[in-house]
Amino acid sequence: MENIIIISGNVKYTITLDPGVWIFDDRRVDLTTYFTTKLENTESLEEYTKAVSKHWDREIIEGAIYPPTLKTEKKFEKEKVLTGTFGIPLKPFLQNSEPSSDANTFVIHCIDSEYEYPLEKANDFILGFSNNGKPLTGDGPIHVYFGDGSNLTSPIKNVKSFTIK
Known part of the structure; x- marks a missing residue:
């Protein structure tokens, strides 16, 4: 406690x-990096729309399978969280x-x-x-x-x- x-x-x-x-x-x-980068005031709906668009574009270009790049991105994110x-x-x-x-x-x-x-x-x-x-x-x-x-x-x-x- x-x-x-x-x-x-x-x-x-x-x-x-x-x-x-x-x-x-x-x-x-x-x-x-938080205090050295410029803060962006974005609306949450706008942020969500951009994320969905990026995912949609990726599925159209690469297909709906997990290409090797996604696996390495997940590994990098896990490493970032741990360190x-x-x-x-x-x-x-x-x-x-x-x-x-x-x-x-x-x-x-x-x-x-x-x-x-x-x-x-x-x-x-x-x-x-x-x-x-x-x-x-x-x-x-x-x-x-x-x-x-x-x-x-x-x-x-x-x-x-x-x-x-």
Whole structure:
């Protein structure tokens, strides 16, 4: 239970976060490239349409069988998951907690300190949960990175819970 993080406070729903399962989440981002590449704001329907179109084009060109390239792509993706450094955006979890309309402060509770930020800024936070394929056990279970990457070398560590005020 020491790896569980809770979002509570002035919210409609208390959210329980388990960083151990985020490796399987499609929302995960590669922290080695996330802050250096330009963020694209695309609509989810547009993204889905492009993915389906790419798959459809591939089936028309190569047929509906699995060519050797797909097997190597799957192997590469598996290798990437086992050795990568990943994070996940905090925004979807904050949205699911449904903060009250008068909530305006996001508090990060750590072992030895607390940090307060405006709730709007917390929507851009990235929660780091793995480093080189390993969970963050020593100073984790998560690290909090600002959306602009300004604390990339010194993220907020030893996080125990979040409170919305």
